Amino acid sequence: MTTLNDLITPACLLDSEKFKRNCERMRAVAEAEQLVLRPHVKTLKSLQAAEYYAPVSGPVTVSTLAEASAFAAAGYTDILYAVGLTPNKFSQLAALQRLAPDFTVIADSQAAVAALVSFASQLDVPVAVMLEVDVDDHRAGLLPDSSELIDCARVLNNSANIRFRGIMTHAGASYDCDTKAAQQAMAVQECQGIAAAAERLSEAGINCEIVSAGSTPTALAGVEHTGITELRAGVYATFDCVMAGLGVCSTDEIALSVLTAVIGHQRDKNWVIVDAGWMALSRDQGTALHNVDCGYGLVCDEQGQLLDGWYVCSTNQEHGIIRHRDNIEPPENLFGYGNLLRILPIHACATAAQYQQYYVINSACEVETIWSRVNGW
Incomplete structure (x- = not known):
């Protein structure tokens, strides 16, 4: 040996026993709340690691098209590319769709939506799209109460070669929450914000197949994640000093x-x-x-x-x-x-x-x- x-x-070393315990911790949260778990594979970007926390039978989140291609080739069919897709990457859509029928991209502006709709007419099958919602004023996304959210969703929903799947968010501001109470409050804010966006879309006659939220601190905050259909997180599989510093894990769990x-x-x-x-x-x-x-x-x-x-x-x-x-x-x-x-x-x-x-x-x-x-x- x-x-x-x-x-x-x-x-680079990966402690097998700690890794498996970390994976089980998140799986238990999702199962207890009867939520779909869509792990983000961006930390390890490893097909062998994913066998333990993101099996091929389930959905995954990726951060690069290289990941998407590798996981699609390995048999993953429901892949969310959780970074805004730009026109210089449109040419890769068809190949990914052939391997992963539910390969899904995101948009968060009318410009991005218009570009996707224009390109989609060239594809043999509809491209799956979700809108990103901003619940914490941290990074990207459409505001839950904005008219632009409704406008973008309506365009996607009514376009012939687009399959609108729903909405997603990531409470990146949770990485600034250094107490359990703050993390719990952010988890509630995250779910309430995305749920409110889904309700507004429903009132406008637009159905959301998926209402997706998550970050490791909010997913493990110990509160019920009301109003969403799936939970996303990634770094929980290994943890790190940032997570330990926030009290999400101990250093012994890294x-x-x-x-x-x-x-x-x-x-x-x-x-x-x-x-x-x-x-x-x-x-x-x-x-x-x-x-x-x-x-x-x-x-x-x-x-x-x-x-x-x-x-x-x-x-x-x-x-x-x-x-x-x-x-x-x-x-x-x-x-x-x-x-x-x-x-x-x-x-x-x-x-x-x-x-x-x-x-x-x-x-x-x-x-x-x-x-x-x-x-x-």
């Missing part, structure tokens, strides 16, 4: 880590230098505004046990610098030259994107298998 000592660092080796020291500064820089960890500093700033990642020993107070304070392309929050001297037994360490990611999606494969490990830190990843756009 391959061990961590056999791997070339930096390497399933993804980067294996790195000690390559040197700056002893006068109490620095440990490792071979995982921003090319291995990413530049994401999503905990910078949290009560505890985790820098570029929290440090664990080779077995994955958190080393309290130690974190990656800065990075260069191939070098990471580890220090203690109290600037104490690094103990040689933990940080000696050549020692292996593991770094918990700030943002799992960004860290995972640095790799082409994952080493799936068991509780004994043995590599059980290797899962590949879909990269590119």
